[in-house]
Amino acid sequence: MNRIKELRKSRGLSQAQLAAELKVHQTAVSQWETERTDPDMESARMLSDFFGVTIDYLLGHAVVQEELDDVYLNLARAARDRELKLDPSDIEFILDFAQKLKDRDRRK
Numbered sequence: 001m002n003r004i005k006e007l008r009k010s011r012g013l014s015q016a017q018l019a020a021e022l023k024v025h026q027t028a029v030s031q032w033e034t035e036r037t038d039p040d041m042e043s044a045r046m047l048s049d050f051f052g053v054t055i056d057y058l059l060g061h062a063v064v065q066e067e068l069d070d071v072y073l074n075l076a077r078a079a080r081d082r083e084l085k086l087d088p089s090d091i092e093f094i095l096d097f098a099q100k101l102k103d104r105d106r107r108k
Contacts, residue, residue, distance in 0.1 A: 003060055005033040007051045010073055022046050052077075052091050 008018050008029070015033070019026040024043060031037045038059060039047060048055045 002033045002035060003053075003058055004029070004039075004047065007047075007053065007058070007073070008033075011051075021050060049088055052088075054092060054095055057095070 008015070011018075013021070015029040016026045019029045022029075022043065028037075028039075028043070032039050032043075038044070044055045044058060048058055051058065
């Protein structure tokens with residue numbers, strides 16, 4: 001499943017609702033989700049900030065374990081809901097650290 005669609009659905013949003021949040025056309029969200037087009041850099045940054053994930057993760061470039069996906073989503077939700085006082089650089093640091101742990105485990 002496309003990660004943008006997966007993240008959108010995890011928040012219980014329709015394409016139209018996500019488009020309204022990002023101030024883009026619903027058609028753009030549809031095209032991203034069907035992989036007809038990729039978001040431009042500004043849209044990718046807005047999506048990344050909105051969902052609390054890296055742009056690489058968002059566009060499917062980073063390979064991660066399913067277990068870590070849940071951690072990422074829960075971390076993003078907690079940060080979004082202000083349960084955690086994290087800014088995007090904090091979230092990026094945590095995701096990078098988790099990736100390094102995963103890479104270390106592969107070498108064993």
